[in-house]
Amino acid sequence: MKNTEKISTQTLLALLAAALLSFTGILTETSMNVTFPELTKVFNVTLDTVQWITTGYLLMVTIIMATTAYLLKKFKSQTIHLLAAIAFVVGDVMCATAPTFTILMSGRLIQAIATGLSTPLMFHIIFNKIPAGRIGSMTGLAGMVISLAPALGPTYGGTISSTMSWRMIFWLILPIIVISWYLGSRYIRIDPVGTGGFDVISLIFLAATLFSFVFGVSKAGKYSLLSGQVVIPFIIGLISLAVFIYSDTHGKTQLLDIRILKWLSTSLSAFTYFALQFVNIGVSFLIPVYCQYVLHSSPFIAGLVLLPGSLVGAAISPYAGHLADSKGYAFPIILGLSSMTLGGFLFFGIQTVLTAWIVLLIYTFLRFGFNMGFSNTISNAMLNVPRKYTADVNSLFSMLQQFAGSIGVGIMAAVMAISQNNGTGSLAARSFVGGRYDFLLATLLSATALIAAIMNFRLQKHTKLNIEESD
Structure with missing residues (x-):
């Protein structure tokens, strides 16, 4: 069934303002991953320490996102966007000029404030300004932003660090923030609805x-x-x-109403959303590191192998949302999780013959699966709770998304570090073993999320939530 309700130009430009800031913030999450080997030498720190550039960033984003259920009800969305833009600029300049690892880490944490505010703001605009029949398509576009950025990050970071300096990774993105600030100041217009204390x-x-x-x-x-x-x-x-x-x-x-998890459907969707992002960010971290340590690829090639997958994901995400609007959410989500499970299994099963080209192909298939399921999962969750809880679902799922990325990078980095520090043989051989365990973890978690999604849609089919009564 087609929905012909129009979306105003003001709403689209407001979404663009939030999307640009969110995209740039998420881009920097993974753009530094390919520079980890270099940064360990520049700042004289170990790999498990330098990975806090990503892990700590994601952790701060998660904490900030936990406050958005309150902030979006209490303050004008325009004000929140302005604060996010200022935080990003301050943190960005600190990172670009950092003389020590401590200053670099501090700048990343300040930047995290921007992403923690802008990503929930983007979904807030969608769920307040977009007609219900077109929410799937628009969250598909939002999902494109969220999923494209971390996959493009290593390609961007690898290209810049190989041809210029890793510091230019931060300088080159500043103009995007200026454009975002300008659009947000003119077009973001959502008034607060009032709330209790914090x-x-x-x-x-x-x-x-x-x-x-x-x-x-x-x-x-x-x-x-x-x-x-x-x-x-x-x-x-x-x-x-x-x-x-x-x-x-x-x-x-x-802080946020976690009682929304009393609905089993919401809990299953939350776990699925968590697993999708855990595997997405974890594998986006793992592949550049694995390519450099095991396949002896350059930082440029290590980042470039993720580019085709990111482009396929960008193309698939809006279509996945449209498919959900027209056919329902079960098909794209289950198809996506099945593809991710198979992709993880391929990494694990044929690891001994992996080359940069094979990694590129399998990762592209895995990214297809991720984008089929990711934005549709939060849309499905939103439509299965009373409307008054949408801000809480937005905040909780955004928080879970970032925590999943943070813990995903942390666990996969820890597994790799354990193998490198305690294994036998060459560094490449030890890194191979760490990669094997990480690929297995990605496969098992994807399979578990697939089971959860199947259970969820069977539940939704037989037990429909009465939103009007709950409201």
């Missing part, structure tokens, strides 16, 4: 939860899994998570 306690314990888990994962690359350096952060994370859940569900104010 739950600072929940935010503190949520941040402690996320940081503890990611920190524990990062230490697993250096220490035994049963050592205090690994176990203690996980214990602290579990305690913080329990306090966060209690505070958020029993306090007078809420």
